[in-house]
Amino acid sequence: MHTLPDVSTVAIAVADGILHFELALAHEFFGSAPPVPVESWYELVICGAGPVRADGRFLLEPDCGLDRLALAETVIVPGWADLEGDPPADLVHAVRAAHEAGARVVSLCTGAFVLAAAGLLDGRRATTHWSYAEALATRFPRVEVDPDVLYVDNGSVLTSAGKAAAMDLCLHLIRLDHGSTIANAVARRLVVPPHRPGGQAQFVATPVPERHDHPLGELLAWAAGRLDRPLTVEDLARRANMSSRHLGRHFRAMTGTTPLQWLLTQRIHRAQELLETTDDSVDAIAEATGMGTATTLRRHFNRTVGVPPDAYRRTFHRQRADGASTSASFPTPTATPPKAAPRPISFGP
Template identity: 80%
Template sequence: MRTLPDMPPGVHTVAVAVADGILHFELALAYELFSSPPPSAAGSWYEPVICGAGPVRADGRFLLEPDAGLDRLPEADTVIVPGWAEPDDDPPPALVAAVRAAHEAGARVASLCTGAFVLAAAGLLDGRRATTHWAHTEALAARHPDVEVDPDVLYVDNGSVLTSAGKAAALDLCLHLVRRDHGSAVANAAARRLVVAPHRPGGQAQFVAAPVPERGDHPLSDLLAWVSGRLDHPLTVEDLARRANMSSRHLGRHFRAMTGTTPLQWLLTQRIRRAQELLETGDESVDAIAAATGMGTAATLRRHFNRTVGVPPDAYRRTFRSGRTDAGL
């Protein structure tokens, strides 16, 4: 890992790039998540550094003194670009140039909400799929026709370049980065500390799950919590409909409206997520994990896991544990 001056060696530095007009909500949530490791995080965590050309005003109200200059962005491991208050205006050239230089130096660059306009101005989204707040997707597509703008997702992971939709989706993306670096169990612990619902990682399939609402916030809240505690059981749509006291058709409409998918697809993604956690944290055989996640057989688990995550369960376990060893986690 590269290290910013005055940073302990081996620390993953997260540079939050700021300039006048930055949105304080996205800035605050990124700093909070990356500065506060959950108790289950073993070894090193992140070291956030706010980088700007000088004192900046967030939302035009809050005066912020950066920790370092924009010239330090290329030394970071990850660069976060928070939301931009005036996406109709061109972002500051110094910010755009610094973000481009950071990416060219090998940094992972992620935008939150309208921060996508900064990445687009830097040319990082050309030929790539990207997203931003739904109210600004048309403007992003019009101003940057080489960008494939997707208005219907929470976030998009292109490997070294990531973009998110607005507000809560920005937190989804930050948690996704934690999942990539530390695994599902640690990301879920970070989500619990923040009292938000955990989300599935995108993985190689770049799959984005819709959030699970808090209990009582939606007619399906209690049902989803009930299902999540019974993933080792063979559950059908009829079982879920009976538990929710709905017809199967009515249940399907509620699921589509809330999660953007069908009951069976949502159930499958929860089983895969649980399998990932077990592979990361335990030594159970694939057969045992298949039983614990309600997949029945190892063959069934391998088929669905490979299709969703992009690698077989055994390879996922080896790669994940190797990555943790190499990083000293």
């Protein structure tokens, strides 16, 4: 059995005007344990000031009041329907108070408008559904709105684009908390892609081709098998038998990113896997992933994942064959809410 962090509380903040899709999505990701053995999972609670209606039609009875948000380790704000009016003041205040108390606050889709109203996005890069990005930027000019990405991770504040991108962010959170093995198991259960990096474009003009004879199909597999080598754009273009500029256009159309960024993402993923599953030194992993030196690996890894490789290993390293665990637990929160009795979600007319 994998050694995992202590169970953390995930609180979904609700009020009249929330969107039911993002609410149900968060409930599914964090309320259902993965189909593999785990030592602990999230305690999920739904917090609201009283019975609320999602999309104006589904009646929801919260587990507890909005004040419980301040005791949660992660607060999820689902999509918000009324983008012209102000979100309820008690919801905004509770979300702000939760962040001030140390909670990780996450918005799904247009939930970013609630975070922006709480001032949590001021001076920060954030995203939302591409069709509402301009409205978010206009209404909250202190927010650096990026309409082109799936999600943005600022550490204690995270925002996602719409619908499917909200799934990507939920998987990203599970990967941060429990490692890639558990996140991949959850993805398999839900039949969704195991990982799409946050920097991937929200909209890709051409669907990702499945045919092996696509110009980049063989190239991606070829490059993925040579991550230990210092590949350049020219190397990839030569392999694909096209110019570097032509390759760049094909690459962005197919993957939503540039060749070098795609390579870096694959190298980081490989480094995460090696840190989780081997006892190789950081120097050896840097060489195996084409980073060259431990210094280079640490710089890119810290910037991409948010923690140094050594800290990542201490948290996510799998049990060794002799049964001893090298994993470290997450810090115990200073305030742990009492466990609420389970209450069914009531969806009614």
